[in-house]
Amino acid sequence: MPALVFDCDGVLADTERDGHLPAFNATFEEFGLPVRWSDAEYAQKVKVGGGKERMRTLLTPEFVAAAGLPADPAALEEQVAAWHRRKTEIYTGIIRSGDIPPRPGVRRVAEQAHAAGWTLAVASTSAEVSVRSVLELAMGPELATHFGVFAGDLVQRKKPAPDIYAVTVRRLDLDPARVVAIEDSRNGMLSALGAGLACAVTTSAYTEEEDFTGARLVVTSLGDPPPQETVTSVLSDPLGVRPGPWMELADLAALLPDGGDPTASGPSGAGPPDLAPPGPPPPSH
Structure with a gap:
């Protein structure tokens, strides 16, 4: 089929403008981070795949110093993970409110x-x-x-x-x-x-x-x-x-070669190649 x-x-x-953006900014406020993304700034951030990846774009040496963040890469990554966990909680609350x-x-x-x-x-x-x-x-x-x-x-x-x-x-x-x-x-x-x-x-x-x-x-x-x-x-x-x-x-x-015909044959066996096993947890919204 x-x-x-x-x-x-x-x-x-x-969900980006009315869900993810306010959730990012509320998270930054809760953690006392010296940043709030404007709508125009976030329009560029959405081109970065994944929420943690978007957060990592903040981590210039100047921002790390201004925010009093740890310089150790492992400790800094733990901090990003904590931001992201809280951001996900805020975001899912927005979605479950039914406002979007x-x-x-x-x-x-x-x-x-x-x-x-x-x-x-x-x-x-x-x-x-x-x-x-x-x-x-x-x-x-x-x-x-x-x-x-x-x-x-x-x-x-x-x-x-x-x-x-x-x-x-x-x-x-x-x-x-x-x-x-x-x-x-x-x-x-x-x-x-x-x-x-x-x-x-x-x-x-x-x-x-x-x-x-x-x-x-x-x-x-x-x-x-x-x-x-x-x-x-x-x-x-x-x-x-x-x-x-x-x-x-x-x-x-009509976008399919067979027009979506339900009687057409099943998998051709020529699908995408197998991918390497997943590595460490990747960035996500």
């Missing part, structure tokens, strides 16, 4: 895919607890149980490396040629393409101006019909799918 694999942040919900709505169409299209027998998954470089909180918010607790969750701590290399998608494909025994990935960023798109997947892009708050050459469809959102109507705008449609005012599963199926 075909598969539909969602990224998390920016795809299931527009799911993006238009994600639950509707996932329900269509589930009803049609498609495999569903999330492949994200965020921490697993964060991914699961957003997944349940976006899909509801019942539909969320039908998703495979493949989060950042499964791989050493972050997007744009293809590793997280390659792991998803391998563990679910999928044929890459029958998988549609939905991403919102260039790094995510490159990750999906590197794993041999078709990629549709729904642009988000920080990614509207990025280069999505290689995506098979680029839209502003999946959209929804009335009564919660959100009309999607098509930004790039190289295959000539020509979706309507809101996306349907058939539009995404």
Whole structure:
């Protein structure tokens, strides 16, 4: 069967501006760190894959001295890990408050895919607890149980490396040629393409101006019909799918060589190569 694999942040919900950014800044305040990221600064930080990696961008010699942080690398890494644990707690609290709505169409299209027998998954470089909180918010607790969750701590290399998608494909025994990935960023798109997947892009708050050459469809959102109507705008449609005012599963199926035909053959055996075993815990949101 075909598969539909969602990224998390920016795809299931527009969580970067209203979730991750305030969680980072609240963490910095709690730990007495002399920094608060502005919206413009964070627009650049999101290009760095992983929350710990974003925090490590602070660690210039000047910042370490000004914040009274330890100079010993191991002790400094322990401090970053403590910041990140607290940031994840704050972030998941924001998500569970329900203040950030799911993006238009994600639950509707996932329900269509589930009803049609498609495999569903999330492949994200965020921490697993964060991914699961957003997944349940976006899909509801019942539909969320039908998703495979493949989060950042499964791989050493972050997007744009293809590793997280390659792991998803391998563990679910999928044929890459029958998988549609939905991403919102260039790094995510490159990750999906590197794993041999078709990629549709729904642009988000920080990614509207990025280069999505290689995506098979680029839209502003999946959209929804009335009564919660959100009309999607098509930004790039190289295959000539020509979706309507809101996306349907058939539009995404049209991105696959077989059109999402459920009777097509299964895995081809030519999926992504096996990856090296994971190393130390990698950075994550």
